[in-house]
Amino acid sequence: MNLFRTLRLSGSIGLILVIFWLAVALAGPALAPHPLGEIVDYDVFLPMSSTYPMGTDYLGRDVLSRILYGARFTITIGAAAAIFAGILGTALGIFAAVSSRMVDETLSRFMDALSAIPGKILALVMIAALGSSVALLIMIIGVSYTPGCYRIARSLAVNLNQMDFVQVARARGEGRFYLARVEIFPNMIHPMLTDVGLRFVWAVLLLSSLSFIGLGMQPPDADLGSLVRENISGLAEGAPAVLMPAVAIALLTIGVNLLIDSLRGQAKTATGEV
């Protein structure tokens, strides 16, 4: 019983973190003590202090303000990409499930091929070809995760499609669009939302990695990953400007992960009392 509470605890920590980051995404720039890009001190890589709660960066800008601005990019791009993948994957998954075997197999083969390209690699190839504006990043990250969403959505939809209630509707003479929209889709909403939540975590991690290696967000805009990159030279001095943005990302992704895990309910215990 005691353990039950720990799980709940981790879930509520997750919830608090998620609410916090939502607030930052919405109101971050308004809360920032300094406007974007303002150089506040000639000393670079200052440690934490009461004037600069997270120190200063390589140009002497306030790190806290930079994080508050950067988080907005990270969260919106991550969320937009996850939603993009979720919608596209679900739509294609249902479509494949209710279509003829030919269509289904062609689409699934193609998606298999896409998912055989590890996410980061696919993203790198697309960035090389297309560039990396905000809109493109959303699209690129979204496309990288679409095969995964598709696979889950399709298997859900195929299972639902076999269910007796869909067979009944089919024998009633209903069209495919009705089957997909009314009989199948409503039963997929819940699991797909969970999936999109998890993909948001991966999207944030992917975006941050891309920015960190300099191929994601391009200056002058900076998301949390870019902040780590631009300040990496301060690592030798142990400047908070390097660690703090990375910690911010971790707090965001950990929060979402904990929340989703506890929403999905506690793990099954298998062998009973043994």
Added chain:
Amino acid sequence: MSEHIKVSGLKVTAPTGDNDEVTIVDDVAFAIPRGEVLALIGESGSGKTTIALSLMGYARGGCRISSGSIRVGDTEVLSLDRSGLRDLRGRRVSYVAQSAAASFNPSKTIMAQVTEAVLIHGVASRKEAEIRAVELFRALSLPEPESIGSRYPHQVSGGQLQRLMAAMALITEPELVIFDEPTTALDVTTQIDVLLAFKRVIRERGITAVYVSHDLAVVAQMADHILVLNQGKVRELGKTAQVLKQPEDSYTQTLISAITPCRRDTGNEATTEQPLLEIRNLVAGYGRSDKNGMPAMPILKDVNLTILRGRTLGVIGESGSGKSTLARVVAGLLPAARGEVLLDGEPLPGTLAGRSKDQFRRIQIVFQNADTALNPSHSVAQVLGRPLTFYHGLKGNERERRIGAMLDLVKLPATVAGRRCGELSGGQKQRINLARALAADPELILCDEVTSALDTVVGAAILDLLVELRRELGVSYMFISHDISTVRSLCDDILVLYAGRGVEAGSRDTFQQPPFHPYTELLIDSVPELEQGWLERSRRPVAPVPLVDGVRDLELCPFLDRCPVRIAGTCDQLAPPRVVLSDGSEILCHHSEAELLLPPRDYAMAAQR
């Protein structure tokens, strides 16, 4: 001491979502003398398995034995620690599970699993254990007792696996054996072999046993005492004969009356003899079709049937015989490879796309499993409203009114209209299922095992409802079932399917006494009767040795391998003829009517001529 097993004040609780507990077994007490069998009987969810498992000091996922006493011999099970429990389980008390297929480890050989308990408990050496196992295989009439142990579980049949599981339970010579619905997953014709084997080892070895079942007729064969359970509480406990003949408790009485065969009045002798549905030479199956249009897995082979307007056709056959496939073809869910389906004399297009809305409306299908047949994210009103809108264009108030009328028709209160389908009980769901079919205003309803997933009492009520609806609305049914007594009680005409072929067809009166097709006879003889000693008396023809498998011609008799009266040189050479018997039924067999009337042993000899 005379009482070998003594249970008193047993209470088991299960956790609920919000840190609370519910009692699932309450204040259960019984005793079993050495060498006798106690049956636990009750509907699903009545706590049978929970009680049986607690005899091993075991409770499933999260449940807890919260109080009471369980004595096995001199041991108080509930005060044992972990290692004490391990010593008890598998050695002194052992368990035969409901689904042998799931309870065998797929990646270990049968012998390794059967002898495992002996080795864990150090009862004997591996060699000795294997010798014992082979003895048990023989005692349980398993084929090839010497070598069957080296197979993997997927390489033996369901009935054999169930007996192998009994061998696994008996190998340590335990004091108490628990049989948990060991034949529920089997077809009746297989069940009887397993029951006979169990009965023999129980008697020969003087085993004390607990036999869990929902089937009173099976229990009547196996048990010395019966304990009737309902919602975790004991309703009645007594000697088998007393409980069956003079039940004291009202609940026991309902149980018994629900399974006592009754002939439901079909009340439509007057209807015209005009065929509503006719199926001619139907061939259908799954998988890709070859050049000739034959599917890779042909399931139905040359099926013929006729359903007259306002009448009920019962389709009966064992699992996998193609009953559901037949329904799917009629509903248009599966295109036929060959043959015709005629509705009112008009050919029905084989695919969904080819059918008109009116054709869809006239045929409705109701599935076995009410849980999966209703969309969990829809409300009852949505479920019933859709066919009203779809077929009849009803909207608004008119639609509401019809939904109310439909609910009334299936005897549900109008208030359920707003509920989600997931919130209803099994019986209620099945009524909604029926109501949805009725909302279309159909002429033919395909009922695929509509009562099989329900408890006997609830199922009987649904059958009564079907009869009443037919009287009021004049619909016809194709009633699919694996249970011959249900079919005989409800249907005007009966078709027996075996391996996708119709082997016998006739009116229900022709299914009351011989002559029968040999398979029908086996089927009818295999259904246990609610009468002690039936099992011993049942005249069981000796099962023939399966044929050496060679090339099997599709045309040969489908029942060849299992037929107790097959005629060597004829049945395995020639396709059986379709014969019309004097009572009007039609069978697919080489035997003449006269031969079919002989008792099995005699006509087996007649066949030797």
Added chain:
Amino acid sequence: MKSVLFLILRRIGTVLLTLFLVSMVVFSLSSLLPGDAAQQLLGQSATPEAVAALREVLGLDKPGHLRYLDWLRGLIVGDPGISLANDLPVAQLVAERLPRSLLLAGIAALVSVPLALTLGIASAMYGGTRVDRFLNTLTLTMVAIPEFLVATTLVLVFAVKLNWVSALSYAPPGASFGQFIAAYALPVLTLFFVLVAQMARMSRAAVLDQLSQPYVEMAVLKGASLPRVVLRHALPNAIGPIANAVALSLSYLLGGVIIVEVIFNYPGIASLMVDSVANRDMPLLQTCAMIFCAAYLLLVLIADICAIVSNPKLRT
């Protein structure tokens, strides 16, 4: 036995087909390039004639499908063209870098797999207990941490504060064992950190799935002890899923390597690929991408073969 061989061959066939589709995807995606590689290479000031000449040298004047076939042929015979950025054959660049990456990934896998499997199996074995809950929350947290946070923290602690190892990781040939350890410690540790959590979670799920099967309950009711139930009964059936879990997590390693090579300046294939993206050096990029995809498919293939061979339904 025949059917197993058949199944395996069929899997290999599917993988090859997928690889072929992948090559089409990679090629067509990287040819989406707005603008022109020749123009890009020569800069805005180049004369149209010079650009046209270079286009011809690069084969850019041919239609897409021909270029694809040329490229594919080159890839298969081991000559995937010339790197645009540094004028060296792609094959030579890759041959130089690939072994180093394999070494790094190999060491990381070697340390991670045993520990991750032990953790995963143990945590499934004690499913629902305090230990399991703790491990669950811990690994859940670990999988959400970006690799560069791990890497920077490690550098900060071990290289900057404690000064035990150098932040620069590359051990030159002929380095002593001590040097080797010092050089590889941080990159391997970073990868290890990322990998273990993922793999432990997935193998735990695979074993738990088996533990909820009725045959496990049966074994318990035979009086089998917990280790016997898990190791003798559940584990043999979980080999397929576990192999799959290991393969998928190791493919995660492919992504992790990118960050680690960049952060530690490790001259492997991943940093080569990152450079090729920055330079829009398509021939090099395409080849690197294909290598990563092939590695991924190889892992999945091995896992599938494990699953096929460990399943008696297929084996007998």
